[in-house]
Amino acid sequence: MMAPTQSVDNTVLLPAEVLSEVVERTLHAAGADPDAAAIVAESLVASDLCGVSSHGVVRVPDYLRAIRLGRIDPTARPTVEFDGGAVVRLAGNNSFGQIAAREMAAVAADRAEQHGVGLVMLAGVEHVGRLGEWVERAAAAGCVALAWCNCGDSYGNVVPYGGEQTRLGTNPMAYAVPLAGGEPLVADFSTSVVSEGKVRVLRQLGLTVPDGWLLDAAGRPTNDPGALYNGGALLPAGGHKGFALGLLVEILGGVMAGAGCVSLGEAPGNGLVFLAIDTTSAPTAFGERVAEVVSSIRSSGSGVQLPGDPEQLARAQGRLNGVTIARKAWTELLEAAAELGLQVPPTQTNQGDTYVV
Amino acid sequence: MMAPTQSVDNTVLLPAEVLSEVVERTLHAAGADPDAAAIVAESLVASDLCGVSSHGVVRVPDYLRAIRLGRIDPTARPTVEFDGGAVVRLAGNNSFGQIAAREMAAVAADRAEQHGVGLVMLAGVEHVGRLGEWVERAAAAGCVALAWCNCGDSYGNVVPYGGEQTRLGTNPMAYAVPLAGGEPLVADFSTSVVSEGKVRVLRQLGLTVPDGWLLDAAGRPTNDPGALYNGGALLPAGGHKGFALGLLVEILGGVMAGAGCVSLGEAPGNGLVFLAIDTTSAPTAFGERVAEVVSSIRSSGSGVQLPGDPEQLARAQGRLNGVTIARKAWTELLEAAAELGLQVPPTQTNQGDTYVV
Numbered sequence: 001m002m003a004p005t006q007s008v009d010n011t012v013l014l015p016a017e018v019l020s021e022v023v024e025r026t027l028h029a030a031g032a033d034p035d036a037a038a039i040v041a042e043s044l045v046a047s048d049l050c051g052v053s054s055h056g057v058v059r060v061p062d063y064l065r066a067i068r069l070g071r072i073d074p075t076a077r078p079t080v081e082f083d084g085g086a087v088v089r090l091a092g093n094n095s096f097g098q099i100a101a102r103e104m105a106a107v108a109a110d111r112a113e114q115h116g117v118g119l120v121m122l123a124g125v126e127h128v129g130r131l132g133e134w135v136e137r138a139a140a141a142g143c144v145a146l147a148w149c150n151c152g153d154s155y156g157n158v159v160p161y162g163g164e165q166t167r168l169g170t171n172p173m174a175y176a177v178p179l180a181g182g183e184p185l186v187a188d189f190s191t192s193v194v195s196e197g198k199v200r201v202l203r204q205l206g207l208t209v210p211d212g213w214l215l216d217a218a219g220r221p222t223n224d225p226g227a228l229y230n231g232g233a234l235l236p237a238g239g240h241k242g243f244a245l246g247l248l249v250e251i252l253g254g255v256m257a258g259a260g261c262v263s264l265g266e267a268p269g270n271g272l273v274f275l276a277i278d279t280t281s282a283p284t285a286f287g288e289r290v291a292e293v294v295s296s297i298r299s300s301g302s303g304v305q306l307p308g309d310p311e312q313l314a315r316a317q318g319r320l321n322g323v324t325i326a327r328k329a330w331t332e333l334l335e336a337a338a339e340l341g342l343q344v345p346p347t348q349t350n351q352g353d354t355y356v357v
Numbered sequence: 358m359m360a361p362t363q364s365v366d367n368t369v370l371l372p373a374e375v376l377s378e379v380v381e382r383t384l385h386a387a388g389a390d391p392d393a394a395a396i397v398a399e400s401l402v403a404s405d406l407c408g409v410s411s412h413g414v415v416r417v418p419d420y421l422r423a424i425r426l427g428r429i430d431p432t433a434r435p436t437v438e439f440d441g442g443a444v445v446r447l448a449g450n451n452s453f454g455q456i457a458a459r460e461m462a463a464v465a466a467d468r469a470e471q472h473g474v475g476l477v478m479l480a481g482v483e484h485v486g487r488l489g490e491w492v493e494r495a496a497a498a499g500c501v502a503l504a505w506c507n508c509g510d511s512y513g514n515v516v517p518y519g520g521e522q523t524r525l526g527t528n529p530m531a532y533a534v535p536l537a538g539g540e541p542l543v544a545d546f547s548t549s550v551v552s553e554g555k556v557r558v559l560r561q562l563g564l565t566v567p568d569g570w571l572l573d574a575a576g577r578p579t580n581d582p583g584a585l586y587n588g589g590a591l592l593p594a595g596g597h598k599g600f601a602l603g604l605l606v607e608i609l610g611g612v613m614a615g616a617g618c619v620s621l622g623e624a625p626g627n628g629l630v631f632l633a634i635d636t637t638s639a640p641t642a643f644g645e646r647v648a649e650v651v652s653s654i655r656s657s658g659s660g661v662q663l664p665g666d667p668e669q670l671a672r673a674q675g676r677l678n679g680v681t682i683a684r685k686a687w688t689e690l691l692e693a694a695a696e697l698g699l700q701v702p703p704t705q706t707n708q709g710d711t712y713v714v
Contacts, residue, residue: 081640082638082640084472084473084638085443085472085473086442086443086472086473086474087472087473087474087634087635087638089638089640115441115442115443115444115472116441116442116443116444116476117443117444117474117475117476118474119473119474119634121638123640144608144609144613146605159657159658160654160657160658160661160663161661161662162658162660162661162662163654163657163658163660163661164657164658164659164660165656165657165658166657167653167654167657175601175605177605177608185604185608187601187604187605189597189598189601191598193595219658237594237595237598237599238550238594238595238598238599240546240662240664241546241548241594241595241599242594242595242598243664244532244544244546244664247542247544247650247654247663247664248503248532248534248544250650251501251534251542251647251650252501254646254650255639255641255643255646255647255650256501256634256636256638256639256643257639258639258640258641261646261649261650261653263650263653263654264649264650264653273634275632277444277476277613277630278444279613281439281441281444281446281478281613282478282612282613282614282615283438283439283446283480283615284612284615286612286613289611289612289618290608290612292618292621293604293607293608293611293612293618293620293621296524296618296620296621297517297520297524297604297620299522300516300517300520300521300522300523300524301516301517301519301520301521301522301576302521303519303520303521304517304518304519304520305518305519305597306517306604307597307600307601307604
């Protein structure tokens with residue numbers, strides 16, 4: 001296959017297969033077994049493909065560092081630590097988060113098929129990637145799926161409602177619902193007002209953040225994105241409601257799954273509780289009814305945006321045109337590959353914008 | 358027992374037992390069997406006691422009307438429609454919502470004890486009262502509990518994110534978490550920016566609503582609380598995040614539990630999905646760890662407010678001083694009791710503020 005890359009500002013546009021191959025070979029060279037390298041590459045590129053670049057191939061250098069530090073064991077697999085039938089607790093064993101999370105979703109869907117409901121807990125992993133991917137997988141298996149994931153370094157970057165000092169991570173949750181005649185409905189959002197990445201982008205662009213996003217180190221509202229990196233804090237989404245959700249996520253991932261608690265100064269990696277509900281327990285044809293609900297929601301106005309709409313649009317475009325990633329992410333990926341002794345595509349020309357696979 | 362009532366503006370302060378007895382006798386006179394009357398009265402007064410008067414005895418006239426219209430059968434009980442072990446679907450059979458919801462919480466906790474997780478669906482009821490009560494009950498039985506409840510009249514009063522016309526109810530969710538050495542953590546909130554009741558209060562007081570609460574009938578932002586009652590709409594909490602949650606609640610209560618969908622012009626009453634997770638599945642002492650998390654959250658600032666704090670404070674005050682309800686609610690309750698031929702306490706004096714039981 002031959003394909004040109006295009007330069008759009010500081011991004012590059014690549015065929016998904018090329019990007020995936022570079023990531024896969026790089027991870028393999030770093031010690032990942034072939035299956036693991038393929039699965040992680042697929043997940044990372046899928047995140048870029050649906051526009052969630054914060055969880056895409058930009059993470060590869062971090063993963064390589066984690067492998068060197070022993071925080072990721074690139075040949076490890078999750079194991080079952082507790083099996084109660086409908087409830088399973090998985091030990092991540094420092095495997096790639098994507099490997100463990102894929103197993104989590106599969107086990108939950110399987111237990112839901114057997115018992116009507118499956119609840120899987122996962123601890124002992126670093127970054128699991130895009131949470132939406134795992135609920136979407138369970139939805140593809142015919143389940144309503146919900147996931148809660150605690151995260152963050154010690155004491156996090158989100159302030160409790162009414163508080164002054166950070167205690168929580170951005171603690172995302174996600175859900176997916178299968179529907180007739182279309183892709184599953186997928187929602188995936190942090191319980192903070194925005195994710196940290198959005199503040200970082202505004203800082204890089206020299207812009208201010210809107211009211212209601214941040215407190216500074218003294219606990220006062222601020223519009224300066226830099227405040228977050230100088231002892232400041234993200235606010236919870238929707239005030240006490242987002243805080244209540246973020247705290248639930250901390251308890252589920254940190255205590256129930258046992259990953260550890262950001263609020264207690266621990267650094268848990270990602271701790272997850274994943275719920276799958278078999279939709280055949282519903283009294284009527286589930287997927288058809290959900291499709292009707294979605295159709296009614298869409299009719300509420302021309303500007304309505306359903307959960308997952310931005311990702312579906314980006315994915316459709318990406319399948320046609322290729323994957324857009326930051327030029328810097330691409331350069332760092334190629335450098336990482338070169339450091340591991342790989343000669344990977346693309347062979348950059350002196351224009352820097354075309355290559356031959 | 359003898360107790361004075363006190364007049365504070367347009368409220369009355371009553372001993373909880375007196376209020377409960379009036380409600381219980383009224384419901385009994387309206388056809389409720391003694392058990393049902395006692396349970397519903399206990400729940401309504403408990404809501405008033407913790408300051409959630411919107412779900413308290415103010416509802417009694419509505420319930421009496423629903424009984425007359427046949428929408429509540431005051432001697433009915435929920436029945437099991439589907440039993441999959443870890444998953445149970447209950448038919449409400451038009452029983453009092455509180456009767457059915459109490460059963461739902463008990464069954465979920467029981468199944469969680471047996472299977473590690475219990476998921477109960479409930480449809481076929483009107484108003485279940487304060488959602489927090491049901492998760493709190495399951496937490497008292499040693500479970501983490503989550504509940505999602507769809508509600509609203511045809512097409513509801515909440516606009517989808519980016520939409521112009523209402524499609525959802527205020528669709529609350531609730532959770533409760535047991536902890537060592539204290540009452541469970543209980544969160545209970547609508548997925549709209551506020552509940553309809555708060556807009557109603559501001560309208561009654563002749564005040565405006567803050568930015569970000571309402572759209573008018575033309576889909577434009579407004580600060581006029583009256584707009585909600587003239588074709589306007591409540592906005593979702595936290596923009597697309599609250600909308601995603603509200604839509605999930607609609608799908609769980611409306612389709613999964615089968616209560617019917619506000620978004621499809623149906624009037625489902627309350628449709629619920631209730632999840633209970635046995636905390637003994639956690640790898641460490643669950644309640645102790647949660648208590649540590651709560652303690653850390655409290656240390657984040659003097660103004661921090663945890664989920665359930667306002668209710669716990671109101672309940673503590675109520676136990677000392679009595680229950681505060683609107684004078685109008687009290688008057689209507691006494692009128693309803695009198696219409697049913699009851700001579701209930703208090704015997705009002707010509708001051709209108711003291712009585713003898």
